[in-house]
Structure formats: structure tokens, C-alpha cells
Amino acid sequence: MPKHALLPAALLALGAGTAQADSSLDELRAEIRQMRDHYETRLAELEARLKQAEARPAPAAEAAAAPSGNDINPEIGLVLQGSYARREGGEHHLTGYLTGGHDHGSSRGFNLDHTELTLAANIDTQFRGYANIAFVDDAAEVEEAWFQTLGLGKGFTLKAGRFLSGIGYANEQHPHAWDFADNSLMYRALFGEHLGQDGVQAKWLAPVETFLELGLEMGRGGNFPGSAAGGDRNGPGAWAAFAHAGGDVGANASWRAGLSYLHAKPVDRDSGMEDLNDVEAETLMSGHSRTWLADFVWKWAPDGNPRARSLKVQAEYFHRRERGDLTCADNTADGGLCSGLTDAYRSRQSGWYAQTVYQFMPRWRLGLRYDRLDTGSVDFGANNANLPVADYHPNKWSFMVDYAPSEFSLLRLQLARDHAMAGNPDNGQVTLQYVHSLGAHGAHRY
Amino acid sequence: MLMRNLFAVVLMGLLLTAQPSRAALNVLACEPEWAALVAEVAGDRAKVTSATTARQDPHHIEARPSLIARTRNADLVVCSGADLEVGWLPLLLRESGNPRVQAGQPGHFEATRHLRLLEKPARVDRSMGDVHAAGNPHVHLDPRNLLLVSEALARRLAELDPAGAADYAARRAAFASRMQTAIARWEKEAASLRGLPVVVQHRSWTYLADWLGLRVVADLEPKPGVEPSAAHLARLLETLKAQPARGILRAAYLSPRAGDWLAEKAGVPALTLPYSVGDSPASADLFGLFDSLVAQLKAGLQ
Numbered sequence: 001m002p003k004h005a006l007l008p009a010a011l012l013a014l015g016a017g018t019a020q021a022d023s024s025l026d027e028l029r030a031e032i033r034q035m036r037d038h039y040e041t042r043l044a045e046l047e048a049r050l051k052q053a054e055a056r057p058a059p060a061a062e063a064a065a066a067p068s069g070n071d072i073n074p075e076i077g078l079v080l081q082g083s084y085a086r087r088e089g090g091e092h093h094l095t096g097y098l099t100g101g102h103d104h105g106s107s108r109g110f111n112l113d114h115t116e117l118t119l120a121a122n123i124d125t126q127f128r129g130y131a132n133i134a135f136v137d138d139a140a141e142v143e144e145a146w147f148q149t150l151g152l153g154k155g156f157t158l159k160a161g162r163f164l165s166g167i168g169y170a171n172e173q174h175p176h177a178w179d180f181a182d183n184s185l186m187y188r189a190l191f192g193e194h195l196g197q198d199g200v201q202a203k204w205l206a207p208v209e210t211f212l213e214l215g216l217e218m219g220r221g222g223n224f225p226g227s228a229a230g231g232d233r234n235g236p237g238a239w240a241a242f243a244h245a246g247g248d249v250g251a252n253a254s255w256r257a258g259l260s261y262l263h264a265k266p267v268d269r270d271s272g273m274e275d276l277n278d279v280e281a282e283t284l285m286s287g288h289s290r291t292w293l294a295d296f297v298w299k300w301a302p303d304g305n306p307r308a309r310s311l312k313v314q315a316e317y318f319h320r321r322e323r324g325d326l327t328c329a330d331n332t333a334d335g336g337l338c339s340g341l342t343d344a345y346r347s348r349q350s351g352w353y354a355q356t357v358y359q360f361m362p363r364w365r366l367g368l369r370y371d372r373l374d375t376g377s378v379d380f381g382a383n384n385a386n387l388p389v390a391d392y393h394p395n396k397w398s399f400m401v402d403y404a405p406s407e408f409s410l411l412r413l414q415l416a417r418d419h420a421m422a423g424n425p426d427n428g429q430v431t432l433q434y435v436h437s438l439g440a441h442g443a444h445r446y
Numbered sequence: 447m448l449m450r451n452l453f454a455v456v457l458m459g460l461l462l463t464a465q466p467s468r469a470a471l472n473v474l475a476c477e478p479e480w481a482a483l484v485a486e487v488a489g490d491r492a493k494v495t496s497a498t499t500a501r502q503d504p505h506h507i508e509a510r511p512s513l514i515a516r517t518r519n520a521d522l523v524v525c526s527g528a529d530l531e532v533g534w535l536p537l538l539l540r541e542s543g544n545p546r547v548q549a550g551q552p553g554h555f556e557a558t559r560h561l562r563l564l565e566k567p568a569r570v571d572r573s574m575g576d577v578h579a580a581g582n583p584h585v586h587l588d589p590r591n592l593l594l595v596s597e598a599l600a601r602r603l604a605e606l607d608p609a610g611a612a613d614y615a616a617r618r619a620a621f622a623s624r625m626q627t628a629i630a631r632w633e634k635e636a637a638s639l640r641g642l643p644v645v646v647q648h649r650s651w652t653y654l655a656d657w658l659g660l661r662v663v664a665d666l667e668p669k670p671g672v673e674p675s676a677a678h679l680a681r682l683l684e685t686l687k688a689q690p691a692r693g694i695l696r697a698a699y700l701s702p703r704a705g706d707w708l709a710e711k712a713g714v715p716a717l718t719l720p721y722s723v724g725d726s727p728a729s730a731d732l733f734g735l736f737d738s739l740v741a742q743l744k745a746g747l748q
Contacts, residue, residue, distance in 0.1 A: 151545035205518045211511030246511025254510045303501040305699045443537040
């Protein structure tokens with residue numbers, strides 16, 4: 001309203017100057033007309049804004065955030081997983097590999113796979129916390145429990161606690177995020193399920209348009225290919241480094257490639273195998289384990305919109321060298337050959353898998369995976385007289401079809417020809433699986 | 447030594463490719479409508495890109511490496527909020543290592559926080575489909591919302607880049623006056639659409655219908671975000687026989703099959719409308735988007 005009052009006041013003030021010459025009167029008249037026009041437009045604009053505001057009032061206070069369920073409480077999620085599997089009974093060793101990692105491998109028949117409880121929240125403005133507890137019969141295992149920084153800046157992120165190592169591609173995926181009902185042979189051989197680190201991880205994202213991430217981890221090294229006793233030291237029992245690069249190819253496709261290195265220092269690492277008399281033998285390995293991993297993922301969807309159709313191609317390769325001492329514990333009482341002898345041990349082994357998953361219509365996907373390992377060269381030293389040195393290529397074909405009624409539920413059928421164990425081919429594996437998630441379910445990584 | 451030299455060369459190469467932009471601000475918009483709005487208000491003071499295109503479903507986007515890299519370099523992210531981007535934005539923010547754009551920081555702008563949302567559910571349960579607790583987040587298809595958001599956006603830009611405050615205010619005022627004139631024109635052109643019954647595929651069209659007075663009589667999705675089922679479509683067909691609609695409204699990023707089937711059986715046209723800026727050359731900016739929306743609605747529904 002004061003602006004209405006201004007106009008007559010201005011006119012009065014101008015009116016005092018009527019003694020001016022005609023030319024300046026004209027100027028004044030023009031000026032007044034201009035002012036009037038200006039005020040009229042301004043008034044019209046204000047009135048229009050008032051009308052707008054009345055038609056759709058803005059929220060009372062901008063700062064009043066829209067309430068969303070769990071702003072203060074942690075995001076809580078539960079993953080239910082189970083399966084029915086039809087396969088050969090008996091042992092399922094990976095021929096030619098010392099294994100012993102953490103593995104929730106399911107047995108045949110009806111299975112309740114592990115039930116994952118996840119809790120996550122921003123702790124404050126600086127940190128985020130996350131825990132993933134897997135419940136299996138008689139036990140609750142802490143799969144992950146870590147905090148990470150939110151505000152370091154310059155592309156740096158620090159994570160500490162127990163976390164899934166950033167090496168490789170599939171390593172950071174929990175079983176519920178796998179595209180197949182079971183793990184690849186490569187990850188089974190390397191880590192059992194995946195490599196968890198108790199330690200710290202630093203990541204740096206380069207300030208460029210292309211995605212380039214470098215990471216360094218130091219951990220206890222208590223998990224395979226390290227060992228519990230190997231973690232009992234003041235320094236790190238395992239360290240890892242990785243580099244990931246990625247980007248888009250047009251609007252339809254994107255990719256990520258990575259190269260990783262893991263060095264573990266196991267002490268008395270326990271692996272079971274059958275000796276040359278086919279008697280169960282326990283081996284203890286101490287020394288160094290060095291693994292290189294290369295991974296590549298390529299995803300495609302028409303217009304980059306994966307709602308109807310999409311394609312994902314993924315492949316990983318590893319090369320592992322181990323050297324140290326190996327003891328074959330005395331099993332002569334069971335008719336075995338080992339007498340507790342310790343001698344030098346060296347191995348060079350490699351393997352890979354490639355898989356592709358095609359979503360051919362909304363909610364339905366088909367997948368095909370081929371796994372192949374090479375037992376490479378293994379030298380048990382004097383224990384060569386007791387333990388088998390295999391020349392075999394463990395391999396497996398898997399085919400799956402899955403149906404996801406929503407992003408929170410999934411049903412899967414998988415058929416596989418499993419030749420992981422020499423002399424015991426399992427040509428007719430059938431797995432029916434469900435994966436359901438309740439509550440908050442964080443976004444999956446790329 | 448060789449390795450160290452090689453490393454230095456690679457690092458130098460990377461730093462050289464990181465061309466510093468002359469713009470004062472680097473803005474990442476979650477959707478193209480917000481990228482267009484930032485461009486209107488900030489002009490060349492901001493380098494703005496959109497994380498998604500008009501042909502992608504903003505609910506279902508993957509946290510691709512390229513998006514993580516862009517979030518890392520952003521001074522400001524401009525998104526819809528109200529959980530529309532809940533499936534991917536939090537991951538981008540966490541992976542970015544960029545403290546400027548984290549939720550609650552000045553570099554984090556959510557359009558829906560500056561508006562009153564429609565369809566706010568009284569109760570939320572996953573069995574109800576993909577509902578958003580805060581209300582319907584597809585706010586940009588009511589141009590009056592763009593006016594309100596642009597005001598808040600200009601203030602935010604000025605906060606981040608005080609040297610450009612006058613510039614942002616002037617550009618926002620110019621945008622607002624153009625938009626007000628255009629809104630009046632669109633409302634006049636679309637006056638004949640008022641009260642017409644339509645079927646929608648997903649609630650992306652709620653704000654458009656609310657603005658132009660279209661009457662939404664049915665949704666192809668049995669529940670928000672749930673794909674149309676055969677049973678639901680059969681029921682819809684019965685409903686439409688009793689209570690005919692003038693057209694089916696849908697976005698290009700959704701499967702056309704259900705809409706085509708219903709259109710043929712019920713004898714109503716299915717309109718694939720531009721959902722956001724950049725869907726076609728005609729909708730290259732916000733004005734073009736509403737020009738084509740109004741034109742296509744008039745041509746299709748009457």
C-alpha cells in the first residue's frame with residue numbers, strides 16, 4: 001500500500017515546479033508517465049503473484065522438511081533367502097585348490113539361506129554407519145559393521161571397521177544381489193564367499209569427468225587367503241589396492257573396469273583335502289599369498305531406460321601366486337599318508353568367469369554364466385609324495401531365469417552343469433530360490 | 447623409477463583433461479526439468495547437466511560410474527526430492543566424497559521442499575506399491591510450481607555464488623514474467639480441456655491434471671509403480687465402458703503395451719506425451735515442453 005501513496009506524493013512534489021519552461025514541463029510529463037507505467041506494471045505483477053500464492057500456498061516454513069519415515073531412526077532392512085536344490089550328494093571339493101574361506105554354501109534339498117539384517121544411518125554430519133548381520137542356525141555373523149566419512153572432501157572417503165573389500169567387481173555384493181543362485185567358482189576358490197576386511201579403506205575419486213577411483217586397504221588378514229593366526233600381529237595381515245574406471249557410451253550403455261591386487265600373509269592356514277590314499281588330510285600353510293584381479297562390466301538399455309529391456313555383461317579374471325611352507329597334519333591313524341611333514345609350498349593358479357543377464361521384458365530376466373579355473377602349477381615339495389597335484393580345469397555352466405514382481409522380491413530357477421570336482425560331475429543341478437527384502441533397502445551399487 | 451615416471455605422466459594427463467569450467471557453479475540436476483530451470487535462472491554462470499533424460503524413469507536409475515564422477519565435481523545438486531530419487535541419489539552422494547552436496551548442505555536443493563505436494567498418503571505400506579510418504583513428487587508438470595521453485599532456486603544460487611546474486615535475481619524475474627504470460631496463454635488455450643475424463647499410466651500426470659482441470663478417472667497401474675496386470679486391465683475396460691474417457695496419458699519411458707491394448711479395446715486414443723524437457727526437439731526448454739503438452743492434449747483429447 002505505501003507504494004500507492006508514493007505516487008500522489010511524487011506528483012505533488014513535481015507540481016511545485018510549474019514555473020519551469022515548457023520544454024522541461026514536457027520532460028516532467030514524460031517522466032510521470034514513465035513512473036505511472038512502471039508502478040502499474042509492478043502492481044500488476046504483485047497482484048498476479050498474490051493470486052498465485054493464494055491459489056497454491058507454499059508450505060508454512062521452507063525449512064520444515066517433508067517428514068519421511070526414518071529420518072532419525074536407522075534404516076532397517078531384512079533379507080529373507082531360501083532355496084530348494086536338487087544335486088548330487090556327498091562332497092563338493094574344488095579340485096586342485098586349497099580352500100577354506102567363509103562360505104554359506106547351501107546343501108541339497110530345502111534350505112534356509114542366511115537371513116540378513118541391515119541397519120544403516122548417517123551418524124552425524126561427518127559419518128555414516130552400516131551393519132549387516134547374517135543369521136544362520138546357531139549363529140549370528142557380523143558380515144559388515146563399519147563407518148565411513150561423508151565430509152572429507154576432495155573426493156576422499158575413509159571407511160573403517162569390517163567391510164567387504166573393494167577388490168574385484170562381485171566382491172562387494174551380498175548374496176542377495178547376485179545374479180545367480182550361487183557364487184562363481186572363482187570367488188569360491190579365492191575367498192569362499194567374498195573377502196571381508198577388518199581394517200581401514202581409503203578411496204579417492206579423481207576430479208575428472210570420467211570415473212576414476214583409487215583405493216587402498218589395510219586389514220587384519222584373518223580371512224582366507226589370510227588366516228586367523230596370520231592376523232595376530234601388529235601390522236596389517238593383508239593389504240589391497242584397486243583402481244576402477246568407468247563411464248558412459250552414448251545414452252544407451254555404460255561400463256566399469258577394474259584392476260586389483262591383494263597381498264595376504266597367512267600363518268597356519270587350515271585347508272582340508274584328500275591325500276593320495278583318498279583319506280581326509282588337514283594342511284596348514286604359512287607364507288605369502290598374492291592375487292591379481294581384473295574385472296569388467298558393461299550394461300546396456302534402450303535410451304538408458306532399463307524398465308523394459310536391459311543387458312548386462314560381466315567378466316572377471318584372477319591370477320594367484322602363493323609361496324611358503326605347508327604342513328600336512330598326521331593322518332596315519334586314519335590310514336592316510338601324511339606324517340606331519342612341513343616343506344616348501346608354491347602355487348600359481350588362475351581362473352575366470354563370464355556371465356550375461358538379459359532382461360527381455362519387465363520383471364523377467366535370463367542369465368548364462370561360464371566358470372573356468374586352471375589348477376595351474378602346484379608344488380608341495382616333499383609332500384608331493386602324500387598330496388595329489390591335480391591337472392584339471394574345474395568348470396561350470398549355469399543358466400537362470402528370474403522373475404521379480406517388484407524390486408523387493410525375486411524368484412529364480414537355475415539349472416547348472418557343475419564340473420568343479422574332478423571325477424564327480426554334477427550334470428543336473430536344479431535350484432529354486434527366493435530373495436525377499438523387507439523394510440529399507442539401500443540402492444545396489446553399479 | 448620407470449613406474450613412478452609413468453604414474454606422473456598419467457596423473458598429469460588426468461589433471462589436464464579436468465578442464466576448469468569458466469562458469470561459477472557446476473550444477474548436477476537429477477532430472478532434465480530442473481536442469482532447464484537452473485539454465486533459465488543461472489544462465490552461463492552455471493554449467494548444468496542432467497543425470498537423467500526425459501526418456502528415463504527417474505524412479506529407476508542406476509548409480510552409474512559417470513554419475514558418481516559428476517556428483518563428485520558438483521557444487522550443487524538440484525533434485526525433486528520426496529523420495530523420487532531414493533533408489534540412486536543417496537548412493538551417488540555417498541560415493542562422491544563431496545561434502546558440498548550432501549543432504550542438509552547448501553549445495554543440496556530439493557524442489558519438493560518448496561511446494562505443497564498432492565496425494566500425500568495417510569498411511570504408507572509396501573503393499574500399496576511405490577508410494578511416496580511425502581506426497582507425489584512429479585511436481586514439474588504444473589508450471590505454477592516452477593515459478594515457486596525458481597524463486598527458491600535463485601536464492602540458493604545467490605547463497606552459493608554471492609557475486610552473481612543480482613544476476614540470478616534479474617534472470618529469475620525475467621523468467622517469472624515470461625512464465626506468467628505463458629501460463630495465462632496455456633490456460634486460455636487449454637480451457638476447453640477442463641473437466642475432460644482421462645486415464646493415466648502412473649501418477650506422473652497428477653499435477654498437470656490438477657492445473658488444467660483434467661479429471662483422472664483411472665490409472666493403468668493397479669498400484670503406483672506396479673506394472674499393469676491383465677486382470678486390472680480387464681476391470682479398467684469394464685469401467686471405461688460404463689464411464690468413457692477421452693484419452694490415455696503416458697510417458698515415453700513406460701512400456702506402451704498395456705496402454706495400446708486398452709486404447710484399442712476401449713476405443714480411446716493413447717497419447718505418449720513429453721514427460722520432461724528434451725523428449726523431442728519441440729520440447730527443448732520448459733516453454734517448449736508445455737507448448738507441446740497443451741498442443742498434444744488439445745489435438746488428442748478433443
